[in-house]
Amino acid sequence: MSIAILGGTGPQGRGLALRFARAGRPVVIGSRESERAQTTAGELNSMLSGAAQISGDDIRGAVAAAGEMVILAVPYSAHNATLESVRDLLEGKILIDIVVPLADGDPKKVDMPAAGSATEAAQALLGDEIPVVGALHNVSATTLNHLDQRINCDVLVCGNDLAAKEKVIELIRLLEVEAYNAGPAVNARCIEAITPILIRLNISKKVPFTHAGIRIWAPSA
Amino acid sequence: MSIAILGGTGPQGRGLALRFARAGRPVVIGSRESERAQTTAGELNSMLSGAAQISGDDIRGAVAAAGEMVILAVPYSAHNATLESVRDLLEGKILIDIVVPLADGDPKKVDMPAAGSATEAAQALLGDEIPVVGALHNVSATTLNHLDQRINCDVLVCGNDLAAKEKVIELIRLLEVEAYNAGPAVNARCIEAITPILIRLNISKKVPFTHAGIRIWAPSA
Numbered sequence: 001m002s003i004a005i006l007g008g009t010g011p012q013g014r015g016l017a018l019r020f021a022r023a024g025r026p027v028v029i030g031s032r033e034s035e036r037a038q039t040t041a042g043e044l045n046s047m048l049s050g051a052a053q054i055s056g057d058d059i060r061g062a063v064a065a066a067g068e069m070v071i072l073a074v075p076y077s078a079h080n081a082t083l084e085s086v087r088d089l090l091e092g093k094i095l096i097d098i099v100v101p102l103a104d105g106d107p108k109k110v111d112m113p114a115a116g117s118a119t120e121a122a123q124a125l126l127g128d129e130i131p132v133v134g135a136l137h138n139v140s141a142t143t144l145n146h147l148d149q150r151i152n153c154d155v156l157v158c159g160n161d162l163a164a165k166e167k168v169i170e171l172i173r174l175l176e177v178e179a180y181n182a183g184p185a186v187n188a189r190c191i192e193a194i195t196p197i198l199i200r201l202n203i204s205k206k207v208p209f210t211h212a213g214i215r216i217w218a219p220s221a
Numbered sequence: 222m223s224i225a226i227l228g229g230t231g232p233q234g235r236g237l238a239l240r241f242a243r244a245g246r247p248v249v250i251g252s253r254e255s256e257r258a259q260t261t262a263g264e265l266n267s268m269l270s271g272a273a274q275i276s277g278d279d280i281r282g283a284v285a286a287a288g289e290m291v292i293l294a295v296p297y298s299a300h301n302a303t304l305e306s307v308r309d310l311l312e313g314k315i316l317i318d319i320v321v322p323l324a325d326g327d328p329k330k331v332d333m334p335a336a337g338s339a340t341e342a343a344q345a346l347l348g349d350e351i352p353v354v355g356a357l358h359n360v361s362a363t364t365l366n367h368l369d370q371r372i373n374c375d376v377l378v379c380g381n382d383l384a385a386k387e388k389v390i391e392l393i394r395l396l397e398v399e400a401y402n403a404g405p406a407v408n409a410r411c412i413e414a415i416t417p418i419l420i421r422l423n424i425s426k427k428v429p430f431t432h433a434g435i436r437i438w439a440p441s442a
């Protein structure tokens with residue numbers, strides 16, 4: 001059951017590939033250039049034990065190789081075009097959209113698409129037959145790539161297909177992180193927009209941390 | 222330096238009145254009926270030591286009595302009308318907007334105003350002369366009213382006037398809770414929308430808590 005990570009040569013994609021592969025899942029990194037994906041896959045495999053199975057392919061090859069889960073981790077500027085290029089291959093699969101529509105040139109801001117959020121834009125583009133689940137927006141790429149650290153936050157998961165969300169929550173828990181059903185796709189408008197707030201805190205000089213995440217917190221019983 | 226809490230007879234307002242009064246700040250609860258505000262003030266004072274100074278008045282009387290800080294804690298349906306009714310009294314003061322535009326009949330959803338968020342709507346209504354700071358949206362009213370519990374989350378503070386935000390952050394820290402500058406007023410679109418996600422988690426049967434908040438979290442150095 002390979003997981004495809006489109007945009008897997010970027011920092012978020014690399015970190016997720018490492019974490020899922022370490023948890024025992026084969027990963028296929030998808031990139032516009034398959035050679036670049038294969039180079040990255042080799043680098044990442046060398047960081048893990050010999051059992052790790054990360055491979056690389058072009059975008060369409062990675063989607064075709066995916067068992068069920070396809071993670072979209074491209075920059076926002078490539079979000080729609082990437083989905084359009086693989087739409088016909090996604091039937092029967094689940095699209096996990098982790099893209100945050102950061103404003104061009106200012107990662108402290110979002111520039112939300114007309115659809116309301118990247119997750120909603122993806123669902124509109126792919127149609128109701130292919131479930132889109134928004135997740136993993138607020139996880140620091142730095143944390144993901146530091147394999148000696150536990151992931152420092154909870155993951156809010158949203159989407160309109162409950163069964164798909166539950167599968168994605170189960171998948172994310174392989175990363176030893178708590179994931180919560182945060183409601184329908186419309187909630188991506190909030191969840192995606194948490195990321196630039198965290199980036200703002202990280203670059204501010206007033207906080208003692210640089211890779212903030214969020215946690216759901218409650219008084220102990 | 223009295224703090225006015227408009228809508229201070231509601232659960233969020235009562236809890237904030239108790240917490241600020243316990244921290245030594247005089248509080249004036251504002252309600253449409255001053256008698257009701259006075260009754261609530263009496264109840265709250267009796268829950269605290271004799272030194273607590275909570276009083277009650279009608280909405281305009283409460284704003285007039287405020288030193289600098291006026292907290293708007295009315296239901297969203299009364300948000301704009303309340304601000305219009307006190308606009309002339311707010312000069313030289315800071316409006317702290319804690320209102321979440323929950324959808325009518327469904328607290329798991331927001332129904333965002335055309336301005337983008339309640340905080341932005343308030344700023345547009347009051348004009349640039351009166352700083353509006355969004356804050357305290359995600360704090361559980363139940364937690365606020367359980368004085369034996371520490372507040373279980375961090376507070377994200379947003380607004381377009383940095384000096385006003387810094388004063389509000391200082392004020393909120395009286396409640397022994399961490400408050401962060403989360404950017405300009407536009408970020409209220411995200412921060413206000415976190416509340417229905419927390420409400421959804423609280424009423425779901427899949428989580429072990431009922432008064433969730435959020436925390437900014439980072440790996441320890």
